[in-house]
Amino acid sequence: MSDIKISSSEDEVKTTWGPEHGRSAAGAGHFHNEINELYPHEDSGKHLGALLTDLGEKNLYDAAAQCNRCGYCETSCPTYMLTGRESISARGRNQFVRMLVEGRAKNPAEAEESLSTCLLCGACSSACYAKVPTPDIVLEGRRALNGYGENFFARAAVMSLLNAPRVFGFWLKLAYLAKKTGLPRLAASMGLYDFLGLPGLAEAEAAIENAPLRFANETLRKDPELKPRNKKQVNWAYFAPCGPNYIFTEVALATVRVLKKSFGEGVFIDNHCCGLMANNYGRLKDAREFARRNITRYEELKAEFGEFPVIADCSSCAGFMKSYEQLFTDDDAWRSRAKSFAAAVRDILEFIPAEKAGHPFPAPVRRAGRVTYHDSCRAAHGQGIRVEPRAVLRKMAGTNYRELPESDWCCGGAGAFALSQPELSKKVLDRKLRNIASVQADTVVVGATSCLAQIGSGLRKVYPSARTVHYSVFLDEAVGDREKKQ
């Protein structure tokens, strides 16, 4: 029998968890037939139909029960390693979810801290022999918690992106204009965000230097080269995720330039969002709607131009779109369409072969000094992309390339994590910054926009001589230099 100590905030809840308390995976289906107020699966639309795991399609209970509590993943889990607390490790989180499904959690609020502090980074799944999909299990657990996904900011952002993206853009530009006046910094220094109970907002605002008053889609929609008229085959389609579209517009424009130069003709897939934000905020119905729209748009373009890969330049969004099938396990028609779409999705990190990346050591790469690469969680753990970007960077930077210790450890950005868990996020970031300093990197290349914001803001504070740059921008600068010489 193994004893696992689950502690939450002040209280410590000791749970004895042994074989005699377990339920067989085969018998877990009966949870769907019983009324369980802690995990009301029949509250349709709130939960996934099934989880797609490496060991096949599982209901939530069976997926969580795949965790045999061996603890092999403990040292991979940033939140556990920084706190030493079992309740905020993968093992503890999987156990909380099992207790929710079994209706045994005496107070579901106890699970709140455990589940809300998960970075969803997937490092535990990479380390786990059974490949237990802890991030998906945690998300399902969160959806069972009362009020999850109902907070004002989450609802407003998701609903306006879904139904009124121009209104979303209008408010964002207004916020950017305010940022340019310095008002948010003044509010932070006056402690207004702390007063409102949103201490992470000041950090989040400071993390983003960019305030573009022209979004990437406004530029790309007008690009005649992205609208081939003769219905011929195109070689790629660019999907602008929200980060490159609304914040780091230079990333989106660099990606399109790199794709044009390396692969010729392509199109722009105009979109509202991939749905990841809705999914992670617990708004599954909305996530499905985003997915259905993107799949439909892809199919329309495919009818016009034939098969093409869909390229995204934020690993979080690329990884999420590759998992669209999981949103539709209850819906056969949409499931197969989602599967075809997901098969076409490529992260820019995996799409550029080393031979297309230009000559080794062009001038901009030489100026970049010592170059290192941070694996974003959704690239390394979510999509298994590790080799391809390194091959390109090693070729281009040569002996100036440095391998980053713990490169696939989360940086603490994790979407809105820095906003919702500012203290824990900072601890995770500090460890990343120490690793960057240990290799004396001058340039840190990343593939996800939340890493770009998080590591960029950390370096500006403690290591300002180093620069954080998106992979596409790094390639664009190098390829641009090659072209100038020709």
Ligand code: SF4
């Ligand atoms: S998630 Fe996997 S590695 Fe971690 S404790 Fe469970 S079974 Fe072991």
Ligand code: SF4
């Ligand atoms: S997803 Fe990351 S933070 Fe969450 S349990 Fe796994 S390793 Fe820990």
